[in-house]
Amino acid sequence: MDLVLSSLHVPADFNRYDSIPEVEVIARLDRWKDAVVGTLQELDTRLQQEHANLSLKERADIVFAVSVFDGDDAWVSPHSRRLATHILSRFEEQPLPLIVQMLQHNIKPVFRANPHPSINLETGRKLVRPAGGPMASQDFYDNQLWKDRPGVANAVLWCVRHLPSDAYDELWHLVIPPIMALLDDYEARYKLMGVRIASVMLENITSSILKRTGIDSLLLASFNRAFTVLDRPETPLILPAAISASLALIISTTQVGSAARFDQLCGLLGDGIIGSIWPYASDRLPALLASIEALPPVVEALGVGCARYLKVLVAQLTHPLVPLEYGNAPPATLQIASLRALCAVMHACPERMSHWKGTILNGVARCWVGSSDKEVKLELKNVCRGLAVACPSVLQEEYPRFIATDAEMFRDLCTSQ
Incomplete structure (x- = not known):
């Protein structure tokens, strides 16, 4: 054997x-x-x-x-x-004894030579200060012997998938070190595996162990660092995975309506998506598309708190609706994702839409005229329906003006409520 x-x-x-x-x-x-x-x-x-x-x-x-x-x-x-x-x-x-054996005797030795500087390997808790001093992070990346065993991340994932929820307390010190080693690696493929494994873990554990051990803050910081992976082949996968994992972590470890939840959600949307991805993604379509596709659940969770970001949200989500310079049409996939995210924004902040209805309708109308894609047209009609719910005045003011301008062109857009 x-x-x-x-x-x-x-x-x-x-x-x-x-x-x-x-x-x-x-x-x-x-x-x-x-x-x-x-x-x-x-x-x-x-x-x-x-x-x-x-x-x-x-x-x-x-x-x-x-x-x-x-x-x-x-x-x-x-x-x-x-x-x-x-x-x-x-x-x-009945995999628990098998998982314990694997974590202790198969997986732990692979990662032993490269201990994560922020984790106590005996307890799985966050250290008050990184072990090894200021150069600890550099030492962590030197001589990564665990990379000589390709596929070890898949073994960690198998263990986490099958680990019973009530076993995490006992095995925390065996589960967390390899996950954090993957999450905080400088190579995107390992970071992606770390995000995936952490996401599976978050589905099965209670918030108490995350908060008690301080790993909640380490995970959130690691997910945030994943937002800087903007031009790698893994980008379309890692950005939505990290955004989704961050959201799950925040929801798990904070109370509904609490200041902590509001602040962390604002950090995810404002500092993460808007501040870390969008300023550098204008010429990186995969990164921009991935972040916008992942946006609606974040907007839904933050709710009316999105109001502080409406200026940049509306500008970013309507920008792909109009032809780019030199007459090039934006990709339909980006338009569809932007329109769906725009619907989420309107649903979250209906009271503020009267201020932005002109900007939204300008982009929607120009896209309607210029696009022949059936799915784009469907999402444009969804935006008009959503805007009519959030801001009913458009039914008496703006929509009749569109129809009066060109009934054949705009009737289907403006009368689909």
Whole structure:
């Protein structure tokens, strides 16, 4: 069994697969990737006969080795992932002892050489001050031996997915260090995995352990740092994931109507999305689109508190509705996302829409005239409906003027209430 599992160790060269210039190295890795299918099939066959007699250590070693293929990484093929999922399904019943074994003896040793400077590794609590002094963060990034085990993040994710909610108190010191190591890594792909794993964890734990250990503030700061990933292939995934995780964390750890919740939501919208993403995303469409698509739940949570940001929100969300310089049309995907976010803003702050109705209708009307996309047109009508609810005066004033100007052009837009 040990020989089979050792052949499943992912070669470290896969960490640089997308940037490898040597054709022979790529060919070697691809051959290994193809051969893994046969190894997993052999393992599956042996488990049919030996599963009931496996020790706890053997079961943990198998799950640790196989879970690295439960993802969409460079070393995973559709066939190997299907086999890995099938094999892992054998170990999902009563997994707690198995998870403890994996965290303690398979995962912890991988990350031991690079301890997170802000975490007490014995308790999983936030340290009062970073261990190692001012250069602790730099030391944290030196000689990252855990990166020699590609796929270890998938193993951490498997553990978090299957860990019972009432076990976190006991295993906090084993769960938090690898999550924070991934979250605070400088490479976007590891940061993305950290956000994903933390998001799964947040679905299953109570706020008390986050606040009691101080990890809530560390997580929020880490999610905020993810907002700076604006021009990487992972950007369209990491920005909405980090925004969603931040929102979930804030909702979990603050009281409804409290000043703390209001301040943190304002930080997410004002300092995070508006302050950290939008000023640098004008020429980075994937970043801009991802942030706008993630905006409606944040606006809904903040509610009327969005009023302080209406000037920039309305300006940003109406800007993609009109042709850009030199007559280039903005992408329909960005227009659709902007219109949906605009509806969320109008629903959150209906009392303030009378001040912005002219700006909104200017963008909507120009987009209506210039667009032939059916989904864009549908969202434009939704905005007009939403504006009529928030600001009924448009039904007597602005909409009749549009129809009087060109009834054939604007009737469908303005009479869809």
